[in-house]
Amino acid sequence: xxxxxxxxxxxxxxxxxxxxxxxxxxxxxxxxxxxxxxxxxxxxxxxxxxxxxxxxxxxxxxxxxxxxxxxxxxxxxxxxxxxxxxxxxxxxxxxxxxxxxxxxxxxxxxxxxxxxxxxxxxxxxxxxxxxxxxxxxxxxxxxxxxxxxxxxx
Ligand SMILES: [Zn+2]
Numbered sequence: 455x456x457x458x459x460x461x462x463x464x465x466x467x468x469x470x471x472x473x474x475x476x477x478x479x480x481x482x483x484x485x486x487x488x489x490x491x492x493x494x495x496x497x498x499x500x501x502x503x504x505x506x507x508x509x510x511x512x513x514x515x516x517x518x519x520x521x522x523x524x525x526x527x528x529x530x531x532x533x534x535x536x537x538x539x540x541x542x543x544x545x546x547x548x549x550x551x552x553x554x555x556x557x558x559x560x561x562x563x564x565x566x567x568x569x570x571x572x573x574x575x576x577x578x579x580x581x582x583x584x585x586x587x588x589x590x591x592x593x594x595x596x597x598x599x600x601x602x603x604x605x606x607x
Contacts (some may be wrong), residue, residue, distance in 0.1 A: 472518035473511035476553040476570070489515070497524050502596050506566035506589035507558040509597040514572060516540075518550045530590060530598045548574040548581075557586075564591040 471492035475484065488494075493515040495501045496508065503509035509528060516524040520542035526534055541547060550572060557569035569586045587602035 471511075472515040472550065473553050476511060476514075476555045477507065478555050478558050480555070482552070482554060497521055503528075505558075506560070506568055506591075506597050507555065509589060509599070510555070510568040510570060510587060511553065513599060514550070514553045514570075518542075528596075528598055530600045533599075533601050546577065548576040550574045551580075565589070566591075566597070 469489040470486040471489045471494070473493055474482070474486040475492055486492075493508075493512040496503045496512040497516060497519070503512050513525060513528055515521075516528075517540055520540050522538060522540045525540060526538055529538070552573050554571045555568065556571060557567065559567040559569075561567065566589045567586060568589065570584075572583045572585075574581050574583065583604065585602040585604045588600040589597050590600050591597050
């Protein structure tokens, strides 16, 4: 059996992180970090997102990658929908195009706000989801998404 030269057996190709490393003031044209160096370690459970900003980015990446388990684990149990199921192979599934972080505002040790714009296509139409999200930090020191105010147009 032959392999193409220059590949490592069993190694997946390095992937750009879906979140693009979005941060307030960051240029949308800046090169995206690798998944493993960005949201990958949170999605894999190797580490907990240290701030609400990193949690927000990793949740966006979880939507792109169809990681319902991660979305559920990082959603406050009081507000997480019981029927949450992100199926990226469904015919009507949104195709996420990019994330922009408008504002990251820590309020105190346990509360923070992240305002973002996520662009996606669904059913042949392009949408722009503009949300101001609230995050809370639990007794286990983990940040979770609580809820948000959405303006969609
Ligand atoms: Zn990322």
